[in-house]
Amino acid sequence: MANTDVKYLNPVDVELRNQNKYCRFKKMGITYIDYKDPDFLMRFLNDQGKILPRRITGNSLKFQRRLAVSVKRARQIALLPYVADNLK
Amino acid sequence: MNTYETVFIMNPVLSEDQVKETVQKFVGHIKTNKGAVTHEENWGLKKLKYAIQKKKTGFYYLLEFQADGEIINDFEVEFKRDERVIRWQTVRLDKFALEYAERRKKKLSTNAKEK
Numbered sequence: 001m002a003n004t005d006v007k008y009l010n011p012v013d014v015e016l017r018n019q020n021k022y023c024r025f026k027k028m029g030i031t032y033i034d035y036k037d038p039d040f041l042m043r044f045l046n047d048q049g050k051i052l053p054r055r056i057t058g059n060s061l062k063f064q065r066r067l068a069v070s071v072k073r074a075r076q077i078a079l080l081p082y083v084a085d086n087l088k
Numbered sequence: 089m090n091t092y093e094t095v096f097i098m099n100p101v102l103s104e105d106q107v108k109e110t111v112q113k114f115v116g117h118i119k120t121n122k123g124a125v126t127h128e129e130n131w132g133l134k135k136l137k138y139a140i141q142k143k144k145t146g147f148y149y150l151l152e153f154q155a156d157g158e159i160i161n162d163f164e165v166e167f168k169r170d171e172r173v174i175r176w177q178t179v180r181l182d183k184f185a186l187e188y189a190e191r192r193k194k195k196l197s198t199n200a201k202e203k
Contacts, residue, residue, distance in 0.1 A: 031184040031187065031188070036150075078097065078138060078175065080137055083138075
């Protein structure tokens with residue numbers, strides 16, 4: 001019937017999103033986040049060069065803290081920008 | 089004794105000899121203070137992600153060394169006084185960083201052999 005189609009006009013993806021979240025560092029067994037590798041750190045930045053929140057990346061608190069330190073070190077030696085417009 | 093890692097950026101207008109001379113100066117400074125340089129890396133001329141002292145490129149160099157904590161202050165003062173260096177950063181390596189640095193060195197040496 002046409003009625004059932006109307007019900008799902010908006011896709012139900014709320015539950016799916018929760019399933020996909022996990023800490024990449026824990027899963028991959030990474031213990032040290034290198035500040036000398038800007039390409040890797042770039043995955044955790046938005047296109048303004050800001051650090052993405054844990055809410056989005058799913059990092060554990062421990063590694064989010066270490067990540068933040070590494071990103072800031074990379075910025076200091078100009079491997080990453082402090083401010084950017086179109087980083088990606 | 090701790091292990092430290094310093095990355096510094098030199099002025100892009102220097103010639104290759106001047107770059108070597110600058111690096112030698114800092115290596116010598118570590119050695120005279122009873123430190124030991126364990127690893128060196130020359131990253132060459134790289135583009136900076138933002139301008140430092142109106143320069144958009146710079147020669148990157150990495151030094152890994154073992155030394156007492158007291159000499160680091162003097163070491164950084166040397167960088168500050170040297171006009172050829174435009175930016176530097178010294179970081180102490182913890183146990184995770186040491187493991188990572190070992191693996192990184194091995195990788196680099198095997199890559200160099202393949203070439």
